[in-house]
Amino acid sequence: MPVAPLITPINVDACVFTEHSSTLDVRHMDYADRFNQYLTPEPPVLPDPPQAALPYMLHQRGITVFWTLPYALRTGRQTETALEFDALPNRWLVVRAETTPRGTAPEITWDSRAWVVASDYVGDAIDAVTTFDLGIDWAEPEAENTAFRPTTLGAVMKIGDFQELGAAGRGATEPLTVTSGGTELFVSFEPFCRNIYSFRDPLEGHEDTAASFSYYVVGWYGEPGIDPIAQLAETAGEDVDAFLTALQAAEGWTTSATPGAVPPTALYFGTIADVAWTPDSQPQNVSPDRDDVLVVVGESAEDALDTMLTYAAGEDTAPFARELERLGLRFSAGLKDRLDLYEDMGGLTREAALLHQEGFSGLRNQTAWSVSEPQAEDGTRTPVAPVPDPVRLSVARLNAKEAELFELHQRAEQKRGAIADTLWKAGRLKYMGPAGFPAALGDMTTYWDNIRRELGYMGTEDPATLVGALEAIMARQTRLSQEITTLAETVRADLAELHEGYRLEEIAGHRFWQAVEPVVMMTTDKGALFPEGADPQYLGEDGLEVGLAPAADASVTLSPGAQPVTVTPGAVWQMLSFDSDVIAKLEETAPGLAPWVAGIIGWSMLGDPLIGPAALAAQTGAEATPEALRQAMASAAATAGLVFNPLTNCSWSQPWFPLFLEWRVDLTHFPLFTDAGQANWSFDGSDYELTATATAQGTSNRIQGRTLLSSHLRRTVGNALRNQLSDFGASQEEIADLLGELDQWDFLTQRLSGLSQTQSLYDGELKRIGEAAAMLPPGDGAEGAAPTPPPWQRAGPYAALPGTHDLFLPTTDDQWNPNNTTRFRDLSGQQMVIDQLLVLDRYGQSLHVAGKFQVEQEGRLLTDRDMAVSDMLAAERNLTPQPGRELGTVIQVPPRVLQPVRARLSAVEAVTEAGGNVTALADPVIGFVTLNRYNKEIQVFAATGRLLGAIHPGLGDSVVFEPLAAEITDTADLAAHDPDLQRFVEAVLNGGQPGRFRDFSALLDAAGWRVDPANEREAYLSVLTGEPLALYRATFDFQAAGDPLRNPFRYFPFEAGVAGSGLPSYATQPFPYLLGDPLDPNDGLVGYYLEDDFDRFFTPYDPVDDAVSGYVSMVSGVNAPRRSFAEGPVQVVLLANPHGTVQLRTGIAPVTRLELPVRYWASQLEVMNPSFSFGPLLTEYETDATGSLTGVLLPQSNIEAGHLHWQVGEGRTVPVIPADATSGTTTRPRAFLWGRVLFDIRGQDGGEE
Known part of the structure; x- marks a missing residue:
């Protein structure tokens, strides 16, 4: 006995049009989806209007039946190289049954008609066949996609006229998928797939008579080799469990049936019942x-x-x-x-x-890598173990490789787009001509040059060259991905040896953004x-329940009433009255499937609320309500493993989707x-x-x-x-x-x-070939001569030229300037x-x-x-x-x-050569600064947190730098720690002039307190000197996503700093930007220096009223600094509370935030101790035998917050002795002392440092 096929339910609906209707502008529709799906070919165009003077008649009178393919066939699978889609069923039987029966039981019949929809038939292959209706206009590709010919796709024939043409019927057309029409909406919008996955019933004999109809639609694969279920069956062999597992994994379908053998194929089936035809009135849908x-x-x-x-x-x-x-x-x-x-x-x-x-x-960005550092058990932010420089350098190199990989991705997308664009434009242009390829383009030896000239194509390569370049890029992508994987594994292994808490994490970096x-x-x-x-x-998004098809001669026991009855789906099928032998015709086109087609339609007729009860009565004499009959069918289907899904029998109303x-x-x-x-x-x-x-x-x-x-x-x-x-x-x-x-x-x-x-x-309009002079080939003669209209030029958008259509393309107003960038807005x-x-x-x-x-x-x-x-x-x-x-x-x-861009603000953590190679690490932190309000001085710390010196008023009206570390004698010695630290200190000192110091100190006093301290130790430090501020290097720049815009379809690469006509105008336009936000209490920025200029400090805060030095400059939207894309990164030195964030606001890109990585400041803050100057102070002191100072007496030195130490110079300190303590000496000298006390702050747990 033949093995039953699977039945996959599909949704079938019908829309009634009792009059010709015009509901959309076909000229616009032909273009718009091409524009929004610009990496794919143009969707199928609609037929030309019947008369040039009349609006386009989208719908003809009749009933349009439209079916939705299963979700599994409408979604793709992402492979390593492409997104793949299954082939779609290409043969469909549409059966119409009038719901009012003829005759009386048991000789009852239903007047019926049947058609075959051949989804992939091309028009010129079926000219000899008596067709009912052809499908949509189609540009049929010839060998290797180098040429196209105008034809049609899809055909509907009465079942008696249908004949299987095999490969000749498809011409060169590949098996259809959901993207065959150049858009994924190919099978979702009925005008895109008319007479391919839809059908218009002209209602011959019922044009002026009211009636009600049910439609039954069954689909299958005319070529078994493209049937995905048949492929699964071939792989599974006789193993039913393996087949069911593969079915669920590959197609997302489920079944409660357990077939006795592996189903060889699948039928796709759905119905719509009680479609009312009222010729005198248009039914209303539910739209408001x-x-x-x-x-x-x-x-x-x-x-x-x-x-x-x-x-x-x-x-x-x-x-x-x-x-x-x-x-x-x-x-x-x-x-x-x-x-x-x-x-x-x-x-x-x-x-x-x-x-x-x-x-x-947000748009796609490259992967960014970082190391997640474990925290100590006491909750402090100090890392358990520092990450060694070799590991940090490897992470920096990972990020550099990721940046290169992302750039390769951009280039690959550009090449793919250029290939698709070239082939699409070439094919469409040739399709425009009444005799194929327009003669104006000359012979094929100059084919691509002419294509570039005629259509303004911006590329310089033909498709073969583009494909070669794409393959080279993809090969480099593969190698680079392997290098990244290997290096990441090495870093993970190195981190595991350091501490189990370290993690190498993939994070999102600065994303590209485009205007929404x-x-x-x-x-x-x-x-x-x-x-x-x-x-x-x-x-079917969540999967569909599939089942087995009942054979025509199968006997099914139902219990819709008190007594069980037995029905045969094939006998119900025989109650349909056709004008031809449908079964015999099906055997010709679908050998072996005819009994199952008859069985599933007969079975579904029983579930039809208008036909089922009468059919049951005629077959068995039993009476049942439609609901009772459907419940009985569902129970019998579950027992026999047959398909029964409510989707296959839906009552009709005028749809609105x-x-x-x-x-x-x-x-x-x-x-x-x-x-x-x-x-x-x-x-x-x-x-x-x-x-x-x-x-x-x-x-x-x-x-x-x-x-x-x-x-x-x-x-x-x-x-x-x-x-x-x-x-x-x-x-x-x-x-x-x-x-x-x-x-x-x-x-x-x-x-x-x-x-x-x-x-x-530039002008917001689209040019039509045949309508816009700028799109026509130039005439013979002198340069700049007026264009000569070609044979296919038409007088208007509805010119009566059979088989031709308007082709909308963006273009420039300047003729034949393929590299023109000025006519597009950016x-x-x-x-x-x-x-x-x-x-x-x-x-x-x-x-x-x-x-x-x-x-x-x-x-x-x-x-x-x-x-x-x-x-x-x-x-x-x-x-x-x-x-x-x-x-x-x-x-x-x-x-x-209008192009995707981003504003990037990043701390400088690596040294990168021009070629993208990371050669060394860079510590972004230059040093730390605190304001000692007690002594009115600015204290300067190294990047390690060690106190180096202080800037404070000197004698008279001067400012001096006081060294407070052994290796520091003057400001020049600061360069050994960081040259920028020396430049910062000397800029504030300004040769001893007090103006800058006063203005800068006042700003620190006003703005340096904004972010709350993190712990008790920092709270003491903040009370004494204000929160420590980090002085660190960062870069800011604008970036475009790969390539600047030259036309609406394509991006082309450019490098920062390169000027000339190849750049879009926005790339050289300076845009304002602002760093910091005074209104946000969590923004820690005090101000910044631009490039290497430490003689002007920019801040978002109002300077003090008596600021006169000009050193501190407030920036706002009115006087904001500006930067262009083409100028590349700008170096900035930020002075900010490391606990807070630094905002970057530009207007043309979203707000960007920078947070200084904790490894650069958390442990450093733990060792920072402030210094205070004292004197003149009359007190006792102690010396050793050589006369060297060994201690100084001060009152209440043993305070709870920490310990005091007297600084004696060159970084050396001596203890501060409590004033009431006894000494080993009988007498102490007493004198007026000038000097400094270093406050050694206790830790957060209260223990001594």
Whole structure:
């Protein structure tokens, strides 16, 4: 007996169109997904309109049946080299049965029709076949993807007309996958896969008659060699358990059935019941009325939600808002205003960074390595054992190799993109011509040169050269990955020998960021705006229960009533009335599968709520309700191991499955500077604001795009809310209640994806081949002659040229300048007004939220009555060319670099050569500084924490440096510890002039106390001299993610410091930046020096009123220093409390924080002891036989906090003797003494140092 195939349930739905309808602009759709999926080919285009003067008719009259493939076939597997997808079923039987039976039992029948959908048939291979309908337009690749020919993909034929054409039917087409259409939405959007994975029933004979139908869809592989289940079966042999294990691992499917033998293949099956055809009226879906939809715009999903609750709350959002109010919170801004709850170190800084990062999105970064140091048992921060320099050097080299690996990744992506772009452009251009490849391009000997010229392709290599370069890069990636693995293992082994607590950790470094497009949030009290739960995109995401197919002649016992009855699925199948022998035809195209196809359809007919009870009565005489029959079938299926899944019998209603948000905005650009050099934007220390004299660049541009709808942002909102509420002490019950209210709220949140890329077009428009003169080949004759229109030029977007379509490409206004970089924007702020919002479902049905659409004369204009803009994007002044617009609808986006960038602030810990090789370690800490308020002096310590000297007033109006270590005689000796320490001290001394010292001391007194001490010892130190401040080296720079933007599709590499036309304009534009934040109590920065200039100290704090030296300079947004990308890193020397963080704010990138690694300061602070000068002091002292001082008498010297020592010079100290103590001598000399007392502070545990 043949072995039963597996049955995998699929979701089948149907959309009824009783009239021709136009729901989207096909010209836009053909382009938009190409733009948002720019590394893949263009998705299939739609057929040309039937008449040039009429709007495009997307839907023809009839019933469109559309099925969703199993989730396992819609997801890929990541291998070492690529993302792989399984081949898709390419043969489908669609059976339609009218639900009203004919005749009377037992001669009852159902009028039926059957069709075959051949998913991979190409048009020119089936010209001789009587086809019912062809599929979508297709550019068929020829040998090695060097040429394309126009054809169609997919065909639908009546079962009687179908014939299997084999490989000839597919031409050169590879087996179809979910990405075959150039986008992963190929099988999810019905216009993309029409007559491939969908079918339109023209209802012949029922065009004007109301009726109800059920549809049954069965799919299989016309070529067994591409069937993934057949491949698993071949591998498993006769081992059923091995097959089931492999099935679960490879496909994510589960089955409760235990087949007696390994199933040889799988059938894919689903039904939709009771589809109502009402020819005189169009059925309504559940989408809301557009006038009921509220719209808000924010920088992030959280920002939009906060705005929605504040300005546009409705009946549906009220419970959620009330729950927040009960907790005393707003979602984003309100929570972030609760600053008193940030008790952890750096908490406020992190929240400030997160708030700013809402306007950016993170991109991939290279791995960073660091050593996690174990702490001592007493809780101090002193490492148990220092990491030896050879190990630290190895870690630095690991990071250097990771940086090189990331750069190789960028280059590899560039090469892959260039290959795809070249082939796509070449194929599409050849597809444009009515006779294949346009004659204007000449012969193939100059093929690639012409492609570059015609389409502005920026590469210099043909695909073969690009592939060779890519292979070389990938080989280097492999070798480098092996080197990293080997070196990491060595470091781990070395650390294990030091201490078991050491860990080598992989951490995320500074991420790249790109500007995030504004987020649009829509909600309605009516519901059904975005019914996520019913979205077939997620069908089977958690796996599907598969089962076995019942054979046509199988006998199944059911108990729907008091007595069991036996039915045969094949007998039920025979009750369908076809106009041809379907079984015989199936045997020709699917040998061996026909009995199982008949069996599964007959079996499913029993579960059909309109057909099943009548079929059961006709077969057995038993009567049963639809529900009782389905329960009986489920029980019998579980016993016999047959498939029975509720998904295979769904009652119908007009579907509404939102898939896209199509948007269009009128955008007005405001560059950083006008053509006259006047600033349009001012930096306020955090971000940019338009100046009072801002001037727009040109007129407004209309930009449009499409973004795929998903629940990602909705889930992001829920997760962010959960985390923040938990941080603020909300109970788990309160969090659950709040999130429960959020789940009940029907809202749609989506970014305007593609806006950033489209802004890079200089004029914000796209040129059509055949329409834009700049895209036509130059004419013969002198240079600069007017272009000669080629044969395929058309008069307009709907020119009646069969088989041709508009090709949208970004281009420059300058003809044939492939290296032109000036015609693309790379940095701009803007104001914009939403012109159109359109929610498009997977059938092409639409909800016009805002704007006119095609032939619609009246549209909805969003005003502040039905739209709100968040405070982060609100415009204070309307400077758009639409002055009549209400201010509430104007969105303002500060300047953003349109390419991914980052601002990096790092401590200098390694010496790296130009080639990227790490040659040595570098200690970032130069030394430590404290302010001794008692003596009004600045004490200077080495990087080890050892006291070296003090700067204090001298005789008269002077300042002196007093050496306090044996090896220090004057400031020149400080260079032995660190040359920058010498430069720092000499800069403050300023040749003995007091001005700098006074101003600098006053600043330290005002700003050096901000971060609380970590322990008791440091608390004593802080009381005596103020918290120690670390003086350390760091670098700051702007970095672009690999390559600057030359066109919207590609990045090209550049090196810092390289000037010339190859750089984008933003690379040489100096941008302001600010270090430190006086408003954040956890920011430890006091100030900094730039490069090697120690003669000016920059600080974010106001200098004291009587500061006159000019040494201390306050910086703010008005006078902030500036740096460009091309200038490369700038060296800075920071003076900061090591316990705190140092913020870097730039406006064009998120807030960056620097924390000095603890190994550079924790143990050093433990040995730092302050020194105090005394005198003149009349007291006794002791000497030895030689007359050398051995002790000094001072009162109350044995204090609890530590011990005092008298400093006698050259680093030597003698004890301080209590004044009431007895001495070995009978008399002590008494004199006025001048000198210093060193305070040796006790440790945190109270013991002596």
